[in-house]
Amino acid sequence: QERLVSLQSEAIKQIEEATDLKAINEIRIAYLGKKGPITEAMKAMKDLSPEERPKMGAVANEVRAAIQEKLEAKQVVLEQNAINEKLESESIDVTLPGRPVHAGGAHPLRAVIQEIEDLFIGMGYEIAEGPEVEKDYYNFEALNLPKGHPARDMQDSFYISEETLMRTHTSPVQARTMEANVEKGPIKIICPGKVYRRDDDDATHSHQFMQIEGLVIGENISMSDLKGTLQLFAKKMFGEDREIRLRPSFFPFTEPSVEMDISCMKCGGKGCNMCKHTGWIEILGAGMVHPNVLEMAGYNPKEVQGFAFGMGPERIALLKYGIDDIRHFYTNDIRFLKQFQ
Numbered sequence: 001q002e003r004l005v006s007l008q009s010e011a012i013k014q015i016e017e018a019t020d021l022k023a024i025n026e027i028r029i030a031y032l033g034k035k036g037p038i039t040e041a042m043k044a045m046k047d048l049s050p051e052e053r054p055k056m057g058a059v060a061n062e063v064r065a066a067i068q069e070k071l072e073a074k075q076v077v078l079e080q081n082a083i084n085e086k087l088e089s090e091s092i093d094v095t096l097p098g099r100p101v102h103a104g105g106a107h108p109l110r111a112v113i114q115e116i117e118d119l120f121i122g123m124g125y126e127i128a129e130g131p132e133v134e135k136d137y138y139n140f141e142a143l144n145l146p147k148g149h150p151a152r153d154m155q156d157s158f159y160i161s162e163e164t165l166m167r168t169h170t171s172p173v174q175a176r177t178m179e180a181n182v183e184k185g186p187i188k189i190i191c192p193g194k195v196y197r198r199d200d201d202d203a204t205h206s207h208q209f210m211q212i213e214g215l216v217i218g219e220n221i222s223m224s225d226l227k228g229t230l231q232l233f234a235k236k237m238f239g240e241d242r243e244i245r246l247r248p249s250f251f252p253f254t255e256p257s258v259e260m261d262i263s264c265m266k267c268g269g270k271g272c273n274m275c276k277h278t279g280w281i282e283i284l285g286a287g288m289v290h291p292n293v294l295e296m297a298g299y300n301p302k303e304v305q306g307f308a309f310g311m312g313p314e315r316i317a318l319l320k321y322g323i324d325d326i327r328h329f330y331t332n333d334i335r336f337l338k339q340f341q
């Protein structure tokens with residue numbers, strides 16, 4: 001009996017020191033299991049005297065009950081600890097600020113091209129595209145730039161073969177569209193796209209840049225149609241209070257030719273660094289389509305006329321967004337691009 005009582009205090013001590021459920025199970029098996037000392041004692045009771053037996057039985061049951069109770073109590077505590085630890089480790093602080101989701105944004109150059117396209121689509125123009133690797137004929141000949149013309153110099157263009165080159169403007173798209181327009185009905189197209197110029201390798205020129213040209217062909221198209229179109233473009237792109245100025249110019253594919261300035265939106269005409277103290281900013285070139293160009297495309301200049309214009313969207317974007325270096329468009333510096341999100 002003394003042994004059972006000492007076993008009880010030994011077991012209880014181990015239970016108190018147990019730190020996890022595995023240990024509790026081991027203690028339960030060791031003391032209360034089939035091979036445990038209490039079971040042994042119960043088996044040994046048959047050898048005891050009749051007056052001894054009931055006393056031993058009572059002690060053995062008390063010890064078993066005491067150990068069982070301690071085990072269950074400790075089990076509950078350990079299970080609760082395990083739950084608390086789990087809650088603690090899995091808890092999230094819902095008051096933390098959310099992680100920002102970085103949305104993209106349109107590239108400023110793409111945004112300007114899109115805006116210009118939408119403006120002319122709203123005036124009934126269609127978007128026309130064509131090959132960047134172009135035939136000599138469409139890039140020069142069909143535009144009144146015959147072989148030998150100085151504008152065709154090799155040092156300005158990327159020739160691929162005798163008759164093939166990287167287009168130096170998007171004008172060949174207009175030439176192709178006129179030629180392909182067999183019913184010779186009216187045309188109103190906008191031709192955006194990449195163009196290539198060998199140009200000297202200085203920093204202000206990029207071998208590849210964008211251009212947007214427009215062409216309108218129809219009966220009774222006049223200079224006033226051109227002026228009205230350019231004025232609307234200037235006001236829509238740079239503000240309703242802009243004035244425009246058309247200066248005489250020369251391009252082989254237009255006659256008469258003009259260059260359009262807009263009144264400076266920064267100083268309103270007084271003069272500043274943006275307009276080089278002239279009060280005016282050059283935006284684009286334009287003119288009435290040259291009769292030779294109409295004829296080469298199969299039109300009769302006595303029946304139809306047309307006007308055309310050309311602009312550099314990088315320059316438009318520089319002016320519109322006050323960007324100081326054209327190379328920002330092509331270097332993909334996120335610090336530059338994120339300003340336009």
Ligand SMILES: Cc1ccc(OCc2nc(C(=O)N[C@H]3CCS(=O)(=O)C3)cs2)cc1
Nearest residue numbers: 171174175211253285286308309310311312
């Ligand atoms: C069949 C056809 C007939 C006429 C055409 O005239 C397109 C034109 N372009 C300009 C012009 O000034 N362009 C420059 C502006 C800046 S830039 O991007 O460097 C090129 C004037 S008239 C085009 C096609």
